[in-house]
Amino acid sequence: MRANLLQVWGPLADASVVAYLTCPDCMMPSPVGDDAIAYRCHSCFTEVVFESCGGCGFRQSIPSRWHTAYTCGKCGAKCLIPRRRLYSTSTKAFGVQGYGHTYPKF
Numbered sequence: 001m002r003a004n005l006l007q008v009w010g011p012l013a014d015a016s017v018v019a020y021l022t023c024p025d026c027m028m029p030s031p032v033g034d035d036a037i038a039y040r041c042h043s044c045f046t047e048v049v050f051e052s053c054g055g056c057g058f059r060q061s062i063p064s065r066w067h068t069a070y071t072c073g074k075c076g077a078k079c080l081i082p083r084r085r086l087y088s089t090s091t092k093a094f095g096v097q098g099y100g101h102t103y104p105k106f
């Protein structure tokens with residue numbers, strides 16, 4: 001269970017609605033709000049976005065500089081990256097469980 005679900009919502013809730021996601025580039029955690037659809041790594045400054053695997057539904061982070069496809073970090077499927085990102089259809093940080101790999105995978 002996520003720790004922030006146990007906390008009482010209040011004026012200071014913002015500080016608790018943050019997950020620490022691992023950067024797909026440098027593997028360092030950065031604080032990311034649950035509703036974010038992208039963030040910039042605090043360590044290497046890579047811009048990171050979130051994708052959901054079309055095969056297994058695994059939510060993962062990938063560097064935004066990847067433009068065509070990535071390899072799912074869980075099932076290994078090739079996943080296409082959408083050209084446009086709309087906030088409403090983008091994967092949010094909430095529930096992201098890992099990171100994807102380059103396609104083809106090295």
Ligand SMILES: [Zn+2]
Pocket residue numbers: 023024025026027028041042043044045046
């Ligand atoms: Zn990084």
Ligand SMILES: [Zn+2]
Pocket residue numbers: 053054055056057058072073074075076077
């Ligand atoms: Zn998958």
